[in-house]
Amino acid sequence: KKSMQTVSSDQDSVLLIEANLDDEDGESLGFAMDLLLEAGAFDVFFTPIFMKKNRPAIKLSVLCAPAERDRFASMLMKHTRTIGVRYQRMQRVIMKRHFKTVETRFGPIRVKVASHGDLVKQMAEYDDCAKAAREYGTSLETVKQEVNRLLNS
Amino acid sequence: KKSMQTVSSDQDSVLLIEANLDDEDGESLGFAMDLLLEAGAFDVFFTPIFMKKNRPAIKLSVLCAPAERDRFASMLMKHTRTIGVRYQRMQRVIMKRHFKTVETRFGPIRVKVASHGDLVKQMAEYDDCAKAAREYGTSLETVKQEVNRLLNS
């Protein structure tokens, strides 16, 4: 899974593709988000906007690798009603990251270790925590606090 | 025009009708707002919400006279894709109001005079200010400030 990969550089660049949709319903937008993520987009997000003629609308934003512009632009034109997309390249500062596993009373939980200069952050993986919370009938918060307790002790 | 009528009571009650729409596009919503206002709704507004399956959606809210429930509920079911609406009655505290006209260098502008106990507020009517701003090639702000200057001097 992309979000679980080790990253050892501290900068890169991404493409931000956007379209304003005032003639698309929420069902279609939810479906488009699923397809875009499955196709390898780094991130997909919706911003509520307001357009002419009293139309509530959604700005659909996709972050992807710059080389993938044509593929994602075509997906947007196929799976939404937009007749055009705009895009720009952005630079990023990113934290280096790798993964480790912590054994907890709720089973093993993967932890992302991210660093930049002196700063080190450790964050329990959502998917593992959510799965553990379901299995043990407890809350997500309880699982995360248990991981943090082990990491800090 | 409803919003230009004199009001001499200081409380009333209204009906709030709502529907969550995750399968409606902005074009249809803008059209529905127009129709509902033309049909006598006191107010129609859209709230961006987020629903299941990653769907951005809109909560459509209508404020109307309590006796008009069936008529507006039917309009919502005809002009949107909703298959049901929920509603509740709310009480209101309202300011008494009447209208006067101020002669300005941008022509006559109607002013709403609203009062409640000791409090008196005077507010230039948007439609007149917008019309004047267009005719005189100036900004809405300039017209409103001129009205306020005359009211306060």
Place this chain on the structure above:
Amino acid sequence: KKSMQTVSSDQDSVLLIEANLDDEDGESLGFAMDLLLEAGAFDVFFTPIFMKKNRPAIKLSVLCAPAERDRFASMLMKHTRTIGVRYQRMQRVIMKRHFKTVETRFGPIRVKVASHGDLVKQMAEYDDCAKAAREYGTSLETVKQEVNRLLNS
């Protein structure tokens, strides 16, 4: 599935439970939505709000059967950081509905038939359309239009 059941009355009442969350992150909110829907809530939705101390926040709303108040209130207190929930009963006008299946070139698609007085609406089920769009490599829109074409011809 609840949303696929035949409904033959045209009014009912629901409970709206709400909590303002300024100390909860999106991961937890997404997880809570899943759990609440699995537990039988009619609808769960998020509204972006803005609270004191410059805090962007979320109003979590749950629509459920009035008799289920305690169960859902407890879930909210267990799975979010809220220390209280507010609620109110609302009446609803709802459309009677039943289901039929249409055979299309993308396979069988269920259609919801909703009626209220003279008004009849037919709407292709999202889950079936999405599944068909994936299988046939086409867009959701294309599947829906095919269903509508068959329903209208």
Place this chain on the structure above:
Amino acid sequence: KKSMQTVSSDQDSVLLIEANLDDEDGESLGFAMDLLLEAGAFDVFFTPIFMKKNRPAIKLSVLCAPAERDRFASMLMKHTRTIGVRYQRMQRVIMKRHFKTVETRFGPIRVKVASHGDLVKQMAEYDDCAKAAREYGTSLETVKQEVNRLLNS
């Protein structure tokens, strides 16, 4: 009308001009949107944002031809309270488009035909559909489905 013109290229570039407004009311923003669109902006949209000192605010975005920067920047400074605007140039991938007219039982409706590579999309014009829905006392959805039925049969 700009949105009804034939377009035969498949890429261009636009200027995105933005301003954050925490001291502007909705009436003025609605008026500014009207003026900007009348002045030839490609698109104008509002994004709800939250700023310092507990201020809900609006980001006003204008998409226009790159050569029009000064004209639209000046309009923003005249018609809103902003004391500055920021801008950037963005590239676009756009679908070629032309228009045709379909005769329906609700009268003639123009249809936008947009294409990009193998992909062809046909979309009924909102203004024609809305006008027809009003004249025939039916819903926008009913008119659009009729157009789609004729296009697909």
Place this chain on the structure above:
Amino acid sequence: KKSMQTVSSDQDSVLLIEANLDDEDGESLGFAMDLLLEAGAFDVFFTPIFMKKNRPAIKLSVLCAPAERDRFASMLMKHTRTIGVRYQRMQRVIMKRHFKTVETRFGPIRVKVASHGDLVKQMAEYDDCAKAAREYGTSLETVKQEVNRLLNS
């Protein structure tokens, strides 16, 4: 401070007062929130909405004691441009709560202990954590994790 008081009942009722503001700027709204909270409102929050004539707007909501209706309605009419407010009474299920203090390496931090039936939640007070984070040049997250570690060990 109201939010720091011991609460020993598990239900109460509140008044929700609301007004839709399409002619108010963000500066005024931020100021009104401050005044309303200082005057004893339980909660004040803003919801972005969209109203007629292309107006982005804000729904201002106040939660207060039912007996305080007139005082808060008058404040809303004095400090915003609204000419009326609507309101409704809502019931609440609330968690009992008291406070304790935890000694941490960042100094003493108050902790809210909330309970309902079997459920007990402990939450570090924001104001104390924020003050400690500033004094020790660390992040809010670091302080909160330290409190949680002590509470869970």
Place this chain on the structure above:
Amino acid sequence: KKSMQTVSSDQDSVLLIEANLDDEDGESLGFAMDLLLEAGAFDVFFTPIFMKKNRPAIKLSVLCAPAERDRFASMLMKHTRTIGVRYQRMQRVIMKRHFKTVETRFGPIRVKVASHGDLVKQMAEYDDCAKAAREYGTSLETVKQEVNRLLNS
């Protein structure tokens, strides 16, 4: 104070730094906004967005001097849970501005005088107006109208 400085150029460039936060709560975001503004950011704002897995989220945006990129990127990584930020440089058209003081019946109020070509705008400073409104027990609107009356007479 930065917003009170005389500005005599009419264009400059700024850096826009952004991060999407789906695992951060409102308390932390409000705290981060305070720290970023104290550290010299020109502007900090939150945009409600919707991300995968049904997560309501916030896009945090910072406008700062281009030379300050590393400092603000590091603050974002320290004070939020983000593991990366994206950024872009934007050009600005800005109004020249200086300040003057107006003596009113509510005491002295500073006024920003902004100009660009023929356009001149005068705007009463929020902080002075808010302080005066508190001292005199009146509304912010009343103070602003008094300043405008003096400026326009």
